[in-house]
Structures are given as C-alpha cells and as structure tokens.
Amino acid sequence: MYYPFFLAYILTGLFIGVAVFVWALKTGQFADQQRARFLAMEETTHQTVPSAKAGRDIYCLFFLALAAIGASFALVGYALFFR
Template sequence: MYFPYFAAYMGIGIFLAVGLFVWALKNGQFSEQQRARFLPLEDEPNAGEVQSSRMGRLEFLTLGFLASAGLAASAAVLVFALVSF
C-alpha cells in the first residue's frame, strides 16, 4: 500500500547521506584524525566577543529550513500512510 512511498523516502535519505559523506571525504573533513584528540587540551587565546556574520545567519536559516522540510516530509508520509490505509 504505502510501501513504495516509504521505500522512496528512505532511498532519498540514504542517497543524501552517502552524497554528503563523499563530499566530506573529498573536502578533507576526516584528515588529521590524530590531531583531533588533542584539540580540547589546547589553550585558546581570548578572542573577545564573537561577531555574528551574515554567512552564519544564512547558515542558521538554511539549516532551520532543511530541518523543517525534513519534518514536514516525515509528517506528510505518515499522514498519507495513515489516511490511505
């Protein structure tokens, strides 16, 4: 009944996750694994107050939109599954 929609929903999620993982590998997100364990031990110089940049606000809004869209898609699949059953 609703299995094709659920399978498509899961397939899209897996495709996006694999795509983001490949992107992270290409951009060197997982390089320097040995250095990462010592980062909490390093002293940071006082940089003072952090200014919020326009790019930071744009990132925050984009992530909020993507999270909302994901929740809306999940709710739509759930409602469709319940209504068509």
C-alpha cells in the same frame, strides 16, 4: 501497503548521507586526524564574538527545516489515509 513510501523515505536519507560522506572525503574533512585527537585536551581560550542580527541565511535554514518536517508529516499522512 505502506512499504514503498517508507522505503523511498529511507533511501532518500541514505542517498543524502552517502553524498555528504563522499563530499567530506573529497574535500579533506578527515585529513588531519593526528591533530583532531588532541583538540579536546587543549586549554585555549577563545574570544567571544559579539552576536549579530539574524540574516537571511538563518531564515532560509529555518524554512528548509520546516519544509522537511512538513514533507515528513505529508508522507506519513498520505501513507495512513490514502491506502
């Protein structure tokens, strides 16, 4: 009944997750593991960056998040009401 919609939803998420993982491997995001294990123990103080006005990138990310939530609700609504 509802299985094709939820399987499509799960497979899409799985595909995106695998794509991000492959991207991280190719760009060397996991390359410096020796340094990474000691980062939590460093006592460096960072200077605070003055806050800037929100740019277009923040609004674009907000729109994408709302679109993803809307698509999720639309998929669940379609699965529940159009059997």
